[in-house]
Amino acid sequence: AQSVTQPDIHITVSEGASLELRCNYSYGATPYLFWYVQSPGQGLQLLLKYFSGDTLVQGIKGFEAEFKRSQSSFNLRKPSVHWSDAAEYFCAVDAGGGNKLTFGTGTQLKVEL
């Protein structure tokens, strides 16, 4: 069965610092890959997605992610974090067919001013 691992439960960065959130997946083929962000009391907002093609994808709010097939990874990055980026970030995989998403357990980001 497919699985998604986000090894960092909590991350704290200073405002203005760079950020990388890790995501690894386990699946035989290349699935569709997503990053969502969830602010307190809010639903999930799509940050970016990868289906095929260029392995570096750009998303909203200045985020980007890079798909690395050899590492089964889809890490999320941002060059300069803003205080408003504090939230929980979820990586998700769709194994195909537009069916259910499998989510990682999330990474809670704290931003220090």
Added chain:
Amino acid sequence: GAGVSQSPSNKVTEKGKDVELRCDPISGHTALYWYRQRLGQGLEFLIYFQGNSAPDKSGLPSDRFSAERTGESVSTLTIQRTQQEDSAVYLCACRQQETQYFGPGTRLLVL
């Protein structure tokens, strides 16, 4: 246009009572999903509706959980005889072009 909406936003109930959660999807999005998010955890798939096809119920945790959807409109998730372990946020999503868009969720607390 309008996004996915869910009601109620919060629900407190007593153990053993039945609850019904509602999802209003984005118009024209034929696929609809329910997920559960327990405190400090990721989302767990519950059920998936696609048009007139039989729903994929493979994620429902017990027979106390059921969901309905009429056509391509509103969906309701029903939990019978609620238990404390049912306390969670229940999220609805609909899909457009292989991407799922989520509602704000219903936070359920079972006392």
